[in-house]
Amino acid sequence: xxxxxxxxxxxxxxxxxxxxxxxxxxxxxxxxxxxxxxxxxxxxxxxxxxxxxxxxxxxxxxxxxxxxxxxxxxxxxxxxxxxxxxxxxxxxxxxxxxxxxxxxxxxxxxxxxxxxxxxxxxxxxxxxxxxxxxxxxxxxxxxxxxxxxxxxxxxxxxxxx
Amino acid sequence: xxxxxxxxxxxxxxxxxxxxxxxxxxxxxxxxxxxxxxxxxxxxxxxxxxxxxxxxxxxxxxxxxxxxxxxxxxxxxxxxxxxxxxxxxxxxxxxxxxxxxxxxxxxxxxxxxxxxxxxxxxxxxxxxxxxxxxxxxxxxxxxxxxxxxxxxxxxxxxxxxxx
Numbered sequence: 044x045x046x047x048x049x050x051x052x053x054x055x056x057x058x059x060x061x062x063x064x065x066x067x068x069x070x071x072x073x074x075x076x077x078x079x080x081x082x083x084x085x086x087x088x089x090x091x092x093x094x095x096x097x098x099x100x101x102x103x104x105x106x107x108x109x110x111x112x113x114x115x116x117x118x119x120x121x122x123x124x125x126x127x128x129x130x131x132x133x134x135x136x137x138x139x140x141x142x143x144x145x146x147x148x149x150x151x152x153x154x155x156x157x158x159x160x161x162x163x164x165x166x167x168x169x170x171x172x173x174x175x176x177x178x179x180x181x182x183x184x185x186x187x188x189x190x191x192x193x194x195x196x197x198x199x200x201x202x203x204x
Numbered sequence: 205x206x207x208x209x210x211x212x213x214x215x216x217x218x219x220x221x222x223x224x225x226x227x228x229x230x231x232x233x234x235x236x237x238x239x240x241x242x243x244x245x246x247x248x249x250x251x252x253x254x255x256x257x258x259x260x261x262x263x264x265x266x267x268x269x270x271x272x273x274x275x276x277x278x279x280x281x282x283x284x285x286x287x288x289x290x291x292x293x294x295x296x297x298x299x300x301x302x303x304x305x306x307x308x309x310x311x312x313x314x315x316x317x318x319x320x321x322x323x324x325x326x327x328x329x330x331x332x333x334x335x336x337x338x339x340x341x342x343x344x345x346x347x348x349x350x351x352x353x354x355x356x357x358x359x360x361x362x363x364x365x366x367x
Contacts, residue, residue: 063279079361160352164308204285
């Protein structure tokens with residue numbers, strides 16, 4: 044049993060909100076030949092994007108929300124819970140934003156490792172979602188060297204865009 | 205054609221669409237403008253627009269445009285830089301309920317300072333910048349997607365090994 048588990052391929056789930064976040068994720072994936080496995084699951088927030096992403100693999104659309112829209116936020120939180128329970132990914136790699144932070148939260152509770160790349164749009168400080176995920180992330184990257192210097196456990200490895 | 209987009213963020217950005225629409229109405233902009241209005245409820249009267257296009261249609265529109273006008277969102281900024289399109293950004297502001305914080309102001313200032321985009325912080329500046337689009341040559345940006353991906357790869361290999 045243990046042996047079988049060990050040989051099971053790493054289940055990598057990648058996700059990003061529509062717009063700049065997804066843009067950065069796709070650029071990252073273009074450079075991902077050295078990853079031990081290809082992502083098996085894609086999560087985004089907008090139906091208009093799903094068709095394009097579906098060429099790569101299975102897609103979940105969790106919907107948009109922000110912290111001013113509590114009803115939407117609860118809906119997204121529930122969808123993320125379902126994905127975390129049903130899919131049980133080993134790792135989440137995401138460029139944000141809040142909807143993906145919700146997925147990270149649930150997935151981490153179920154044992155997934157979390158890689159968060161804070162969006163390049165956060166020039167002066169980490170995003171609020173990022174600051175939240177940083178409290179339990181396993182690898183946290185920023186795309187601005189000055190932010191890596193200012194925060195503990197935040198690394199700079201370059202800018203994706 | 206100039207393409208106007210306010211992104212897909214789930215808050216309105218009527219201010220930008222209204223400003224461009226009014227300028228087109230007054231013949232203050234020299235080119236034809238086409239807009240994707242996203243989640244803004246203002247309906248332009250002087251230019252053609254759609255609410256939301258499929259990603260493929262959006263890309264096509266973007267490629268055909270001679271210049272782009274948009275919110276200071278990284279999706280648009282990145283695309284414009286990739287395609288070498290001149291871009292004017294106007295940041296969404298928290299106090300006008302256009303975003304949940306003012307990070308777009310910081311983005312606009314940073315990318316303007318690096319010479320990647322032109323930025324307009326109010327409606328008057330906006331019209332001037334749009335008419336200057338034809339002469340603007342965006343500075344090329346150096347990026348390190350491979351280095352970021354390699355860092356993540358190192359982490360993923362560790363996870364794989366420790367299972």
